[in-house]
Amino acid sequence: MLPVSNDTLLRVVRRRARPRAEPLCVIGIDDWAFRRNHRYGTIICDLERRRIVKLLPDREIATVAAWLAAHPGIHVVSRDRGGGYGEAAARALPDAIQVADRWHLMENASSSFLEAVSKSMKPIHAALGATVVDPKLLTCAERLQYEGYLRREETNAIVAELAANGVSIKEIVRRTGRSRKLVRLIVRGQRTDMFRARQGSLDPHLPFLDAQWEAGCRNGAELWRRLRALGFAGSTRVVSEWATRRRRSERMTAAQLHRPPWLGRSPV
Numbered sequence: 001m002l003p004v005s006n007d008t009l010l011r012v013v014r015r016r017a018r019p020r021a022e023p024l025c026v027i028g029i030d031d032w033a034f035r036r037n038h039r040y041g042t043i044i045c046d047l048e049r050r051r052i053v054k055l056l057p058d059r060e061i062a063t064v065a066a067w068l069a070a071h072p073g074i075h076v077v078s079r080d081r082g083g084g085y086g087e088a089a090a091r092a093l094p095d096a097i098q099v100a101d102r103w104h105l106m107e108n109a110s111s112s113f114l115e116a117v118s119k120s121m122k123p124i125h126a127a128l129g130a131t132v133v134d135p136k137l138l139t140c141a142e143r144l145q146y147e148g149y150l151r152r153e154e155t156n157a158i159v160a161e162l163a164a165n166g167v168s169i170k171e172i173v174r175r176t177g178r179s180r181k182l183v184r185l186i187v188r189g190q191r192t193d194m195f196r197a198r199q200g201s202l203d204p205h206l207p208f209l210d211a212q213w214e215a216g217c218r219n220g221a222e223l224w225r226r227l228r229a230l231g232f233a234g235s236t237r238v239v240s241e242w243a244t245r246r247r248r249s250e251r252m253t254a255a256q257l258h259r260p261p262w263l264g265r266s267p268v
Contacts, residue, residue, distance in 0.1 A: 013052055022046075024053065024071050028078040028101060029085050031059045042085075047078060061088045068092035080104040119189050159186040201234040202242055209239075213246060220244070 028045045032055075042056035042064055056063050061084055068074065069092040077093065078101045079085040089098055155178065162172045163186075172183050185191040202209070205227055212223055220240030224232075227239060 010055075013055060022049070023073045025073060026076040026078070027053065027074055029064070029089075030080055030101075047076075059084065061091070064088035065092040081108060115190065156186050156191060159183055163187045201232075202238055205230070205232060209242065213243075218243065218247070 024046055026047045028047045030043055031040045032043045033040050040059050042059045043052065044054040044056070044067070045051065046053050054067065056067060064085060065088040068077075068089060072093070074093055074096055076097045076099060077085075077089045078099050079089065081100050081104055086098060089096060155176070159172055159176060159178070162175065163169075167175075169180065169183050169187060172178075172187075173180050176183070182191070208227070208230070209223060212226060217223055217226070220243040221236055223243060224234075224236040224239040227234075
């Protein structure tokens, strides 16, 4: 990628956005950042010819409406689902059809889906029977991760209890020492943690390890040497920890062996 300054990039965009003879009929309109979180403008594109038409200096309703009013031939306006551009289009082009663009539809649908899933993770875990973790089956790294998960769950429970008792968010922040943003997320039910085991370098080799184990090879160093011959780049410690967890799991009874709450991977 060639290095290019912001001013050069804007000059190129404006040069390509020079006035054209063809009338505008279908446009897309959205905001863009001169400087993120500080200054925003409006970009207008000709969707039929896939060209940038205009860069407006801001995203004020009056500015956008004035530009749209100067182009009465526009029949369709594709925009985000915010109210500002919709109001400007309705004011300047009352007969134009307004549609939501596909990117914002997918983004909004994805956000709504993820929010609904995050609020339902606890019932999902309970339905799967995956609410109990046996720390003896975890690696050192996973045990540290699990301890952090328990601390976060404890914080969630404390904040939720205070909120249920009618304590204000400001007072909860003062009592717990947590940030206002975090407390607000917990109160709204938007912070639901789940313990997720990390993807390990051994995962692609688990079928081979299982087969070797069943064939009678139970030594971690020997298993590592056989894996290394197949291209495994990990250390012997990783394989030895796997062998240790496997031996522990075989010694445990069915009542003691609980499924850890992560999805898409079985404990070994």
